[in-house]
Amino acid sequence: MYNKGLIIPGLVVFVFIATFPLWYNGLSAGTAPKPEPPPGGEKTCVAPKEVMRSQHMVMLNQWRDEALRDGLRTAVPADGKEYRKGLQLACMSCHTNKDKFCDACHNYVAVQPYCWSCHLAPADIAAKKEKP
Amino acid sequence: MIEKALKGTPIYWGWLALLLALMVLGAACYIRQFLFGMALTGMGRDLSWGLYISQFTFLVGVAAGGLMLVLPFYIHDYKVFGRLTILGEFLAISAIVMCLMFVMADIGQPIRALNMILHPTPNSMLFWDMVVLVGYLTLNIICGWVILTAEKKEVKPPKWGYFFVSVSIPFAVSIHTVTAMLYCGLPSRHFWLSAITAPRFLASAFAAGPSLILIFCAIMKKFAHFDAGKEAVNKLITIIMYAAIINAFFVCMEFFVGYYSNVPGHMHSLEYLFFGLEHDGHVYNNLVPIMWTSVIMCFAGLAVFAYMKLAKAQTDTLVVLGCALTFLSLFLDKGLGFVLGGLVVNPLNQITEYYPTLNEIFVSTGIWATGFFLVTVLYKIAVAVEHEVEA
Amino acid sequence: MDNNRRSFLKIAGITALAGIGAPVAAHLSSSPAFANSENNAAAQTGHEAAGESEKHSGVRLGMVIDMRKFYGQPDMLDKVIASCNKAHNIPHIVDGNGKTDRKSEIKWIWKAPYADVFADQWVEQSVAHPSKTIAENDFLVLCNHCNQPACVRVCPTKATFVLKENGIVAMDYHRCIGCRFCMMACPYGARSFNWKDPRPYISEYNPNFPTRMRGVVEKCTFCEERLALGQQPACVEAVQDSNAIVFGDLNNPESQIRQVLARENTIQRSPAYGTQPSVFYIV
Numbered sequence: 096m097y098n099k100g101l102i103i104p105g106l107v108v109f110v111f112i113a114t115f116p117l118w119y120n121g122l123s124a125g126t127a128p129k130p131e132p133p134p135g136g137e138k139t140c141v142a143p144k145e146v147m148r149s150q151h152m153v154m155l156n157q158w159r160d161e162a163l164r165d166g167l168r169t170a171v172p173a174d175g176k177e178y179r180k181g182l183q184l185a186c187m188s189c190h191t192n193k194d195k196f197c198d199a200c201h202n203y204v205a206v207q208p209y210c211w212s213c214h215l216a217p218a219d220i221a222a223k224k225e226k227p
Numbered sequence: 228m229i230e231k232a233l234k235g236t237p238i239y240w241g242w243l244a245l246l247l248a249l250m251v252l253g254a255a256c257y258i259r260q261f262l263f264g265m266a267l268t269g270m271g272r273d274l275s276w277g278l279y280i281s282q283f284t285f286l287v288g289v290a291a292g293g294l295m296l297v298l299p300f301y302i303h304d305y306k307v308f309g310r311l312t313i314l315g316e317f318l319a320i321s322a323i324v325m326c327l328m329f330v331m332a333d334i335g336q337p338i339r340a341l342n343m344i345l346h347p348t349p350n351s352m353l354f355w356d357m358v359v360l361v362g363y364l365t366l367n368i369i370c371g372w373v374i375l376t377a378e379k380k381e382v383k384p385p386k387w388g389y390f391f392v393s394v395s396i397p398f399a400v401s402i403h404t405v406t407a408m409l410y411c412g413l414p415s416r417h418f419w420l421s422a423i424t425a426p427r428f429l430a431s432a433f434a435a436g437p438s439l440i441l442i443f444c445a446i447m448k449k450f451a452h453f454d455a456g457k458e459a460v461n462k463l464i465t466i467i468m469y470a471a472i473i474n475a476f477f478v479c480m481e482f483f484v485g486y487y488s489n490v491p492g493h494m495h496s497l498e499y500l501f502f503g504l505e506h507d508g509h510v511y512n513n514l515v516p517i518m519w520t521s522v523i524m525c526f527a528g529l530a531v532f533a534y535m536k537l538a539k540a541q542t543d544t545l546v547v548l549g550c551a552l553t554f555l556s557l558f559l560d561k562g563l564g565f566v567l568g569g570l571v572v573n574p575l576n577q578i579t580e581y582y583p584t585l586n587e588i589f590v591s592t593g594i595w596a597t598g599f600f601l602v603t604v605l606y607k608i609a610v611a612v613e614h615e616v617e618a
Numbered sequence: 619m620d621n622n623r624r625s626f627l628k629i630a631g632i633t634a635l636a637g638i639g640a641p642v643a644a645h646l647s648s649s650p651a652f653a654n655s656e657n658n659a660a661a662q663t664g665h666e667a668a669g670e671s672e673k674h675s676g677v678r679l680g681m682v683i684d685m686r687k688f689y690g691q692p693d694m695l696d697k698v699i700a701s702c703n704k705a706h707n708i709p710h711i712v713d714g715n716g717k718t719d720r721k722s723e724i725k726w727i728w729k730a731p732y733a734d735v736f737a738d739q740w741v742e743q744s745v746a747h748p749s750k751t752i753a754e755n756d757f758l759v760l761c762n763h764c765n766q767p768a769c770v771r772v773c774p775t776k777a778t779f780v781l782k783e784n785g786i787v788a789m790d791y792h793r794c795i796g797c798r799f800c801m802m803a804c805p806y807g808a809r810s811f812n813w814k815d816p817r818p819y820i821s822e823y824n825p826n827f828p829t830r831m832r833g834v835v836e837k838c839t840f841c842e843e844r845l846a847l848g849q850q851p852a853c854v855e856a857v858q859d860s861n862a863i864v865f866g867d868l869n870n871p872e873s874q875i876r877q878v879l880a881r882e883n884t885i886q887r888s889p890a891y892g893t894q895p896s897v898f899y900i901v
Contacts, residue, residue, distance in 0.1 A: 163788065164779065164790060166781055183826070183828060209831070213791060213829055213830055214828045215828060219823065223821070223823050263814065264812070264814035264833065265811070265814075266722050266813035270721075271720065271722060272724075272813075273807070275802070275811055330797075333798075334795050334796045334797045334833075335833025335834060336794065336795045339793070339794075339795045340795055342774075342775040342793055342795050345775075346775045346793065348773060348774050348776050350771055350772075351771070353772065353774035353797060354774045409799070413768065413802055413803045414805050415768075415805030574805050575759070575807050576733065576734050
């Protein structure tokens with residue numbers, strides 16, 4: 096191999112930089128957050144807890160396409176109640192605590208979904224109401 | 228071969244450093260725009276395409292202009308252009324990179340740009356423009372590299388190289404045709420809704436592209452001992468003259484159609500661009516000086532070329548002067564007037580004039596600097612290979 | 619070694635191309651545009667009538683604006699506009715001096731003089747000799763929800779599209795890349811772009827509707843979200859008492875809107891562009 100003296104140290108430096116976040120946090124991901132359940136005490140979601148945990152983003156995308164593009168705005172039943180398809184209309188009606196429900200995990204895994212640049216969290220709506 | 232770009236005179240490095248500084252400034256301004264929004268530009272609800280898209284349109288033409296070198300050499304076996312075709316290909320690469328950067332700078336959600344591929348929409352001309360632009364860029368990278376490698380090894384380019392060159396010829400026409408179709412298929416934009424838009428774009432492209440190449444040739448003759456050859460320059464000037472005259476003829480046809488038919492919509496933009504448009508007692512005429520400068524430059528450029536031909540006095544100074552006049556004239560006409568003039572009257576008959584912001588101007592210069600940086604490095608490689616072969 | 623590397627690169631290159639090309643090809647072959655062209659071809663080979671009837675079947679929502687009921691009542695126009703702005707969280711964008719910022723403003727339904735709204739029927743005040751009513755009153759302007767929408771034709775991502783069920787020209791803000799090509803194509807100036815974050819300019823939110831983000835285009839959607847709940851569009855509801863705006867299915871001869879159209883003389887904005895607007899005016 097040519098230029099062994101450059102390539103091998105270079106690779107070592109690259110691996111170090113690429114894995115730096117791991118070293119920096121002492122190889123520990125910190126304590127996993129526990130999202131707060133709905134303050135209103137609702138127990139049943141539109142799908143089982145496990146499905147919601149792993150698939151909520153897929154479901155939201157599907158709802159988005161159905162409601163906006165396919166004209167399928169039929170309500171989704173859960174525990175005798177009906178929810179209109181939509182993040183703001185369905186999810187946030189029970190999970191009014193965006194900070195403690197959505198953000199807790201999203202911040203932990205460092206994802207920033209762009210939902211909130213359009214959709215309103217209950218706190219956003221309340222903040223505007225107080226103003227004269 | 229890239230290592231050839233790493234050896235150069237202080238002038239070469241100084242020039243690259245200057246371009247790099249402009250690129251950094253442009254990048255900083257773009258980050259501002261990215262974080263705050265397009266409100267940092269001079270565009271608005273009524274005039275919602277501005278400097279970015281007009282530069283894009285012009286540069287597609289510069290990219291297509293290389294065809295005037297490739298076509299005579301490969302199809303008509305016009306040997307004199309042999310040393311120049313690679314310059315046409317490398318200029319096309321740089322120009323298309325600028326085009327793509329201008330489009331990215333112009334869209335409001337650049338992060339979603341891939342939606343054009345994820346949700347391909349064949350009824351949109353923008354989709355086809357992306358297809359032909361990316362295709363032409365790829366073809367030129369392949370052709371440029373294959374030809375230069377062959378030249379370096381002093382062998383004939385491989386047969387499959389010629390295949391890509393032949394495909395690139397209709398692609399060069401298609402990039403500018405499809406770019407014209409962005410404009411000329413919109414029902415209510417009278418200035419653009421003209422079947423002559425695409426031919427006019429092509430004519431101006433075939434003048435602007437070769438003009439820029441001749442200017443680069445003159446610079447390289449002075450600084451890099453690269454001589455394109457008198458006959459090649461002379462022939463290219465003939466091509467530029469014909470293209471510029473055809474372009475001027477097409478513009479005159481627009482005037483005839485507008486003013487003889489007396490249809491207000493067909494006259495508004497021309498009126499605004501060349502004479503000033505009156506509306507509710509106010510005369511709007513921002514672009515009038517620019518458009519007349521363009522007209523004067525066009526004819527001055529033609530006059531310089533004509534003098535050179537008639538007096539058989541082909542000096543580098545005159546070539547550069549004529550080419551610079553032609554290039555700037557077409558830049559003002561297509562790179563500013565065409566887009567801004569077409570948008571000055573909105574669908575509700577209200578008039579909006581355009582004032583680009585400093586931020587927007589710096590982003591644009593940053594993109595131009597990137598293109599010039601690329602073309603400098605690529606030409607440096609091409610000329611170095613040429614010198615190596617000669618030595 | 620060299621040969622191996624070369625063949626590896628070849629295979630890698632072809633695989634990458636196939637990877638990029640596959641979704642495009644899959645989409646193209648399943649896209650409605652191509653499916654339609656097959657239908658058209660079938661229609662041309664002797665099924666002309668079948669093709670024609672298919673085009674006009676289904677619901678096509680439209681609107682008749684009876685301007686006579688608005689004349690001399692500018693506050694009625696404002697009421698209509700305000701109801702829409704409130705229902706859709708439309709920002710009132712102002713400049714540093716608190717005046718409406720014409721450059722960045724967002725409008726779904728708004729008012730403008732006759733000369734602007736019906737621009738193609740107007741040359742100059744002195745030549746047109748407008749009636750007093752027309753010269754003194756403003757007219758309502760909104761998206762025409764065209765049957766042949768130019769904006770949908772040019773959109774490169776299908777972010778704006780025609781809803782099959784009702785003919786509404788809808789927007790998917792999640793998909794819009796903000797190229798503003800639709801604003802170029804629209805002959806009615808009905809579309810607005812979010813030049814900056816609209817939220818600071820919204821005084822109170824409608825909790826049942828989102829806002830938009832900067833960098834996307836928006837416009838009137840005929841209150842598609844309200845129709846789904848069985849409600850009338852907000853503007854129609856705002857002037858329900860006077861029945862100044864009639865909303866309904868243009869394809870149904872029995873509908874109220876068709877009866878109004880059969881009874882009254884109506885005009886459309888710039889029908890010569892071939893867009894087949896679905897908004898009609900009684901002037």
